[in-house]
Amino acid sequence: MAVERFLQPRASSWMANDGENVDIAMSTRIRLARNLTDFKFPFSFTEDEALKVDKEISSVLLDKGNELDYTFSHISIEELAQLQKEVLVEKHLISPYLANSQHSSSVLLSDNEELSIMVNEEDHLRIQSLQSGFHLQDAYKIANELDTLLEKNLSYAFHEKYGYLTSCPTNVGTGMRASVMLHLPALTMSHQIQRIIPAISRLGMVVRGIYGEGSEALGNVYQISNQLTLGKSEYEILQDLENMTEQIIQQERRAREAIVLNSPLVLEDRLYRSLGILTHSRLLTTEEAATCLSDVRLGIDLKMIQDVDMSILNELMIFMQPAFLQQYADKPLQPKERDFARAKLFRERLNKEGINSEGEDLA
Amino acid sequence: MICDQCGERSASVIVKQQQQGQITELHLCHICAAENHSINIAFEQDPLAIHQLLSNWFPTSQASINPVKKEIVTCPSCGFTFPKFLQLGKFGCASCYDEFAPQLNEIFKRFHNGNTEHTGKIPASYGTTLKIKKEIEELRKQMQVSIHGEHFEEAARLRDEVRVLSSKLEGGASSGS
Numbered sequence: 309m310a311v312e313r314f315l316q317p318r319a320s321s322w323m324a325n326d327g328e329n330v331d332i333a334m335s336t337r338i339r340l341a342r343n344l345t346d347f348k349f350p351f352s353f354t355e356d357e358a359l360k361v362d363k364e365i366s367s368v369l370l371d372k373g374n375e376l377d378y379t380f381s382h383i384s385i386e387e388l389a390q391l392q393k394e395v396l397v398e399k400h401l402i403s404p405y406l407a408n409s410q411h412s413s414s415v416l417l418s419d420n421e422e423l424s425i426m427v428n429e430e431d432h433l434r435i436q437s438l439q440s441g442f443h444l445q446d447a448y449k450i451a452n453e454l455d456t457l458l459e460k461n462l463s464y465a466f467h468e469k470y471g472y473l474t475s476c477p478t479n480v481g482t483g484m485r486a487s488v489m490l491h492l493p494a495l496t497m498s499h500q501i502q503r504i505i506p507a508i509s510r511l512g513m514v515v516r517g518i519y520g521e522g523s524e525a526l527g528n529v530y531q532i533s534n535q536l537t538l539g540k541s542e543y544e545i546l547q548d549l550e551n552m553t554e555q556i557i558q559q560e561r562r563a564r565e566a567i568v569l570n571s572p573l574v575l576e577d578r579l580y581r582s583l584g585i586l587t588h589s590r591l592l593t594t595e596e597a598a599t600c601l602s603d604v605r606l607g608i609d610l611k612m613i614q615d616v617d618m619s620i621l622n623e624l625m626i627f628m629q630p631a632f633l634q635q636y637a638d639k640p641l642q643p644k645e646r647d648f649a650r651a652k653l654f655r656e657r658l659n660k661e662g663i664n665s666e667g668e669d670l671a
Numbered sequence: 672m673i674c675d676q677c678g679e680r681s682a683s684v685i686v687k688q689q690q691q692g693q694i695t696e697l698h699l700c701h702i703c704a705a706e707n708h709s710i711n712i713a714f715e716q717d718p719l720a721i722h723q724l725l726s727n728w729f730p731t732s733q734a735s736i737n738p739v740k741k742e743i744v745t746c747p748s749c750g751f752t753f754p755k756f757l758q759l760g761k762f763g764c765a766s767c768y769d770e771f772a773p774q775l776n777e778i779f780k781r782f783h784n785g786n787t788e789h790t791g792k793i794p795a796s797y798g799t800t801l802k803i804k805k806e807i808e809e810l811r812k813q814m815q816v817s818i819h820g821e822h823f824e825e826a827a828r829l830r831d832e833v834r835v836l837s838s839k840l841e842g843g844a845s846s847g848s
Contacts, residue, residue, distance in 0.1 A: 345765060352749040352763035430761070452792075459794045465765040466797055468804070470779075471789025473768055475761045477775075478721060478782050480768075482791040512784050538779055539786020643695050 310381040311388060314417055315395050315635055331609040332557045333442030334489045334529070334622065337400075338451045341474045341483035342433040342458070343465040349475045350411070350428050358412040358428050365427050368461040369416045376453055378423065380416040385409055391640075394631030400438065405429055423454060430475045431483075433458070440622075442553065444486055444546050452542075471538065481538030486546055488553050493528040493606045494563035495556075501530070504556065512536035513552055527598030527625070532556065568610060579607035583616070587658050591644075592651035597628050620657055627653065674700035721760030728781060729757055746770040800840060807836050 343349055344364070347357045366382050373380045385393065385406060393407040402415050406429045413428035426434040435458075437451035458464075465473040472483040479485070495501040505515045515532045517525025532553055534545045567575055582603035585596065605621055607613030626632065633649045634641050641649055672682045680700035687696050744753045749763035753771055756762060768775065776787045793801055810833050817826035 343765065348749045348764040349762060351759060351761045352751060455792075456795070459796065463796075464794050466794050467765070467768055467789070468797075468801055469788050470768055470775075471791060473762070473765045476721060477760070477762070477778055480779065481783070481786075481789045484791075536783045536786070538783035538789060541791040543791075545791075 311383045311392060311396075314381070314383070314399070314401060314421065315392055329557050330441040332491055332560050333553065334440070334491055336439045336441065336443045336447045336489075337487045338437045338444070338447040339485045339487075340433075340435040340451050340455055341431040341472065341479045341485075342435070342455070343473055343475070344432050345463045345465045347432065350430060350432065351475055353411075355411055361432050362412050362414055362427050365425070365433055365458075365462065366414060366416060368458060369425060372457055372461060373418075376457055378418045378454075380418055380423075380425070383415050383417065385413045385415065391631055391634055395635050398629040398631050399626060402426060403429060403434075423450065425454070431479070442488060442557075444488065444550050444553075448484075448486065448542065448546055478535075479537050482540075482542050482545065484537060484542055484545060485533055486549050487531050487533035488549070490530050490532060490553070490556060490560070491528060491602065491605060492525075492530055492556070492560050493602050494567055495560050496525065496528045497567065498563050500559065500563060504559070508532070508552060509535070511548070511552065513549060515556075526595060528602040529598075529625075564606070564610065575610075576607075576612050579603045579610075579612055583607065583613060586654045588655070589651045591647040592654060593647050594628065594630075594650070597650060597654065598625075601625060601628075616658065624654060624657060672698050674698065674703050676700075676703035722758055724781075725757045725760055725778070728778070744770055803836050803840050807833055807840075810836070
């Protein structure tokens, strides 16, 4: 089945650890929402229309993808098992909304997993382009090229005044949502983030934790994205977001310097304790793993921890999630069993890379 | 009972989770319960419930009544009424945008910092016609100015330009279909 390769606990290229400011900006995503003219939107279309939309979009991508050197795999959502859907969600390749879709829907994935085109999500078409690090322009270029290819072969719902028409009034216009995932441990520790979040929301952008709806960001990972899609061009939106993200990155750097200056030993102790937990514990909850991962990541950034490979941490962030653990174990796991499997995964992945599990070299 | 998570405070909340037929139970204190995220990474979820905002902004059904026709607007293409749009927070089809147009500016302004018009990418197929239409609009405005200033020769020249562009538009539309 086409989906198998995408379910492997193997890193997607956007999880790699390269690019500018990658110590703080972990990944970048662009999403474009589009609808076709000849069909009602997914909130009102019939199953028959859903099938036709799926067929029309899929055939264009499968036939013309090679014009941009892409080979797409077509995966029909209803043919997937629940766990397979969850794995794709955890890998950010499909949205939770698509996973729960009640009508014919599918996802087309490029081989390198940088492009994911969701069909019949909230809109007929959701083009998603993922890049590692802080690469808004590159990610947009990739999404835009595919969009231009598609519009030559499909008839988009476009309005002279309102632009690209979408199901939700918050996406109309460019249909573009650009986001950067940021690791902000020092701004969180110093509580500065609580001042930054409301300030940014007044500028047509939004910052939130990536895990669920809670106010607190698990693992100190935040997502900044544009809120506004109407009245500004794609270029302006990207510029604004880029400037704002750069400012946050600078503030995070300053906050890190301040912490290192004020209490270096306390910090180093905390970071190494977290490394100890990740490499030695026998039961590890998602919360604890996320907190410790954040600490170890910061330790590497500050050159306090030398012998852990950052890209392994990026992978672990994805693979430590419930569906992935069960996929990896090849059987369903209860929450307690998952904590055990999670601890085992961390020990295996981290110790393999040169950290002695007995910890002598940490002395 | 002591909280399962922090092991310090006394538990006041029971969280039951059903997964694959198995029920797990957690006894949590009020602090840990508040932090107990349902762990499902959502790269993008609506940060705010759109329909909630909409119903806050338009609490009475007045907003859903067309000010001209004095009746509830229904989109003939998909059957969505304006109240249904407010309740769901979603459009049913592309025609809804035209049917609900009189009420949309107010909504878009709130979501998009006062903006109501798209200024970004235009699909190539729309590009030429849209560009010509915007040019015609501009020429007509100039023509009015000329007429007001009694520069009739200038106005006649502009009128001819509009005619040339209009015929191009019609020609383009028919050859494009």
